[in-house]
Each structure stands twice: as C-alpha cells, then as structure tokens.
Amino acid sequence: MTGLSDAELIAAVLAGDIDSFSGLVRRYQDTCTRFAVRMLGSRVDADDALQSAFMRAFRGLRSCKDPDHFGGWLYQIVVNECRTYASRQRRRELRFPPAAEAIERAVAPGSEDEAERDVGGHIERALSMLPSEQREAFLLKHVEELTYEEIAAMTGVSVPALKMRVKRACDGLRDLLEGVYHG
Amino acid sequence: MAENYDEKAQADDAAFADRVAESLRAPERAHPSFEKRLMDKVRMEGPALYPVRASSNASWWRTQRVFRLSPLTGLAMAAGISAIIALGGIAVGSRMSARSQGSSRTAQATTPRDTVQLVRFVFVDPGAASVALVGDFNEWTRGATELKRSGAPGVWAVSVALTPGRHEYAFIINGSRWVADPLAVKSSDDFGTESSVIRVGTPAKSET
Numbered sequence: 001m002t003g004l005s006d007a008e009l010i011a012a013v014l015a016g017d018i019d020s021f022s023g024l025v026r027r028y029q030d031t032c033t034r035f036a037v038r039m040l041g042s043r044v045d046a047d048d049a050l051q052s053a054f055m056r057a058f059r060g061l062r063s064c065k066d067p068d069h070f071g072g073w074l075y076q077i078v079v080n081e082c083r084t085y086a087s088r089q090r091r092r093e094l095r096f097p098p099a100a101e102a103i104e105r106a107v108a109p110g111s112e113d114e115a116e117r118d119v120g121g122h123i124e125r126a127l128s129m130l131p132s133e134q135r136e137a138f139l140l141k142h143v144e145e146l147t148y149e150e151i152a153a154m155t156g157v158s159v160p161a162l163k164m165r166v167k168r169a170c171d172g173l174r175d176l177l178e179g180v181y182h183g
Numbered sequence: 184m185a186e187n188y189d190e191k192a193q194a195d196d197a198a199f200a201d202r203v204a205e206s207l208r209a210p211e212r213a214h215p216s217f218e219k220r221l222m223d224k225v226r227m228e229g230p231a232l233y234p235v236r237a238s239s240n241a242s243w244w245r246t247q248r249v250f251r252l253s254p255l256t257g258l259a260m261a262a263g264i265s266a267i268i269a270l271g272g273i274a275v276g277s278r279m280s281a282r283s284q285g286s287s288r289t290a291q292a293t294t295p296r297d298t299v300q301l302v303r304f305v306f307v308d309p310g311a312a313s314v315a316l317v318g319d320f321n322e323w324t325r326g327a328t329e330l331k332r333s334g335a336p337g338v339w340a341v342s343v344a345l346t347p348g349r350h351e352y353a354f355i356i357n358g359s360r361w362v363a364d365p366l367a368v369k370s371s372d373d374f375g376t377e378s379s380v381i382r383v384g385t386p387a388k389s390e391t
Contacts, residue, residue: 018229022222029213037211047214054221059232060322062351062378120206127207142197142204163193170196173203 007067014062021058028071029054032078038139039082040089041128046082053081076154079136086132126176130169137165138173231325232317234361299344300383304352306330309337311356318352318378320345325355347384353377 004012004023012020029050036046036053057064057074064073127135140151141162148159155162306314314330320343321327330339354362368380 013229014233016230016233018225018233019222021225021229022218025218025221029217030211033213033217034209034211038207043214047217050213050217051221051224055224055228056322058225059228059324060319061233062323063319120209123203123206138200138204139207142200143207166200167192167196170200174199177203 005068006070010061010064010067010070013058021061024057024070024074025054028074031071032074035075035078035139035144036082038124038127038143039132039136040085041124042089045085045089049081049085050078053078056081072150072154079140079154083132083136086136089132122177123173126173129176130172134165134169134172137162138169141166228325231355231359231361232323298384299346301342302345302381302383303340303342304330304354305333305338305340306354306356306362307335307338308356311337311339313357314339315355315358316341316343316352317355318350320350320352325358330354345381345383348382350381350383351378352381353379 004020006024006027009020009023013024032050032053033046036049037043040046040049053074057077060077064070066073127138130138136155137151137157140146140154141148146154148162151157151162152159157165304316308314315325316328316330317323317325318328328341328343330341332338333340356362363377363379
C-alpha cells in the first residue's frame with residue numbers, strides 16, 4: 001500500500017476500494033498535525049480539525065484534479081479547516097477571555113534556567129497570541145517553509161499582503177518574546 | 184505599507200523568524216487512534232460515494248429507468264423518469280440579489296460569469312425512500328442537498344444555484360445507491376465511477 005503513489009491510491013478509492021484512503025491518511029497525517037497543532041495551539045482542536053479536513057478531502061476526492069499533487073490540495077483543505085477552528089476559538093475567547101495576568105504569566109520568562117528549558121513553550125504560547133491570519137502566514141512561511149507564491153496560491157491572499165502578515169507576526173513575536181530572544 | 188517592507192527588514196525578520204521557527208519545526212505525530220477513527224467514518228460514507236463499479240451498467244440502468252428530459256418535456260413525462268432541468272429565467276447575482284432573465288436558452292447562453300443560475304434536478308423513482316444530490320458544487324457531501332417529494336408520486340426534486348461552467352453530479356438513492364444519468368454527458372474523470380455533467384450559463388454544445 002505504502003509503495004503506491006498518491007494518484008494510484010486515489011484511483012483505487014474512486015474505483016471503490018475505499019480502504020486505500022488509509023494509505024493517504026498515513027502518508028500525510030503527521031505533517032498536517034504539525035501545522036494544525038501550531039496553528040490552533042491545542043491538540044484536541046487540531047485532531048478535530050484534521051478529522052474534519054481529511055473527511056472533506058475524502059468526500060471531495062473526485063474534485064482533486066491533479067492527483068499527483070494530492071498533498072498540496074489536502075494542505076489547502078487543512079489550512080481552511082484550521083481557519084474555521086481558529087474562528088471558533090476566537091468566538092470562545094470572546095465569551096471567556098483569558099485573564100490578563102494569565103497571559104502575562106504565559107509568555108513572560110521566569111528564571112534563566114526555566115526560560116532555557118521552556119523556550120519552545122514560550123514560543124508556542126506567543127505564537128498562539130498572534131492574530132490567526134498572522135500566525136497562519138508565519139507558520140506556512142517559516143515552519144512549513146513554503147514560498148510566498150505557494151502560500152498565495154493556497155490561501156488566495158496576495159503576496160504583498162502575506163509579506164505584511166509575516167512582518168507583523170515577527171514584530172508581534174519580538175514583543176511577546178522580549179527577554180526570551182533578543183532579535 | 185507593504186512596499187516599505189524592504190529587503191533588509193525582510194532579511195532581519197527572516198533571521199529572527201528562523202530562530203523562532205526552529206523549535207516549531209519539530210515533528211508532531213497524529214494521535215495513535217487518528218487513522219482508525221477517520222477510517223471508521225470513511226467506511227461509513229465511502230460505499231455511497233465511491234461504489235464498486237457494476238459489471239452490467241446497461242441492464243441496471245434499464246431497471247432504474249433513468250432518462251434525461253429537456254426542459255420542455257419537464258414533469259409531464261415524469262413517471263419513472265429522472266432528469267435535470269436547467270431553469271432559465273432565474274438568475275441570482277453574486278450578492279444573491281434575485282433578478283429576472285430572459286428565456287431559458289437565452290439566459291443560459293448569456294449568463295454573466297458573476298451570476299449563478301438556479302438549476303432544478305428532478306429524479307423519479309417510486310421506490311425511493313430518499314434521494315440526495317452530490318456534486319462538485321457541494322463537495323460531494325452526502326446529505327448536503329436532499330431532494331424533496333414533489334408533485335406526482337415518486338417525483339423528487341431540488342433546485343440548486345450553480346455558478347456558470349461545467350459541473351459534475353450524481354444522485355444517491357436510499358443513502359447508498361449511486362446513480363448517474365446515463366443519457367447525460369459522462370464525467371471526463373478517468374478514475375472509474377461515472378458521474379454526469381451539466382454546463383451552466385454556457386451555450387449548449389456536445390462534449391466528449
């Protein structure tokens with residue numbers, strides 16, 4: 001199963017061998033999980049979003065016009081699904097805003113040793129405090145390492161607008177991580 | 184503002200972002216049960232969406248008595264017949280403000296690209312307990328577009344707003360049986376399962 005190409009697995013599914021979809025799930029679930037966890041800051045939400053995204057991909061498999069590039073097509077669905085979940089998170093936070101001191105505690109470093117150990121945690125928490133469109137642009141550009149042109153094709157956002165989002169994300173992270181990084 | 188974001192600033196941000204992103208690039212694993220939970224759902228829905236191809240479509244179609252109707256013959260010939268009917272004269276603007284159009288053929292040929300056209304899908308099967316419509320316009324989602332009983336016994340219908348262009352569709356009967364219109368243009372998809380094709384807002388022409 002794993003030796004088959006994406007296009008071969010898709011052809012098998014469309015011909016009625018729906019178990020072949022598991023080959024695509026296995027191939028892409030971890031990559032998509034990284035983006036979703038970073039984007040949503042919650043493994044539970046990321047898992048929900050990816051279950052939904054993979055099901056949308058399965059249902060719409062017939063509309064994947066370029067099966068050899070299934071990964072990019074799937075990623076587009078994942079990005080959109082994470083936007084939906086991020087929007088739900090925003091609504092949730094509007095109703096139940098986190099206390100200001102909790103935010104400060106979340107990003108402010110403690111002792112040097114503690115900061116050393118938990119730099120990754122600080123970064124993730126700072127990332128989670130960026131507006132979702134900035135977080136998405138930052139992750140796609142610097143973590144998934146896509147080009148601006150690839151991101152633009154995937155999100156429908158213009159390259160200049162994406163560059164501005166990434167810049168604002170960097171500015172925001174600098175502020176939030178002051179004391180952790182001096183960049 | 185974007186034009187002020189010069190190359191040096193971009194390079195500084197890139198260096199900073201690279202340091203920040205380093206820990207974020209660490210691999211993540213999906214939950215161990217992720218695949219099983221997903222495939223359970225896939226196996227529930229899959230057979231209706233991607234059925235194994237029948238070995239004898241012709242006789243099966245005769246059994247189902249599925250035909251395509253022109254808009255003029257319409258429901259008058261409905262008993263035992265399924266059809267799609269493009270309803271000209273109804274167009275909805277891109278902001279969904281209704282406005283009237285001309286005759287059926289004229290409206291289809293001249294519909295601007297920023298409008299959608301209401302297309303009526305009719306399926307007739309007195310034995311059906313439910314009829315759903317799936318297509319690229321609803322991401323092939325079963326249950327997204329259900330046909331309702333309409334008029335004569337066994338007649339099911341639904342109207343769907345479609346953007347101009349080519350659309351693929353099929354019916355799902357009783358939640359599991361995939362039915363494409365045998366007399367409509369077939370999907371050009373090479374992956375096996377047949378779907379039907381409708382063109383909206385473009386002049387009628389043959390397609391292979």
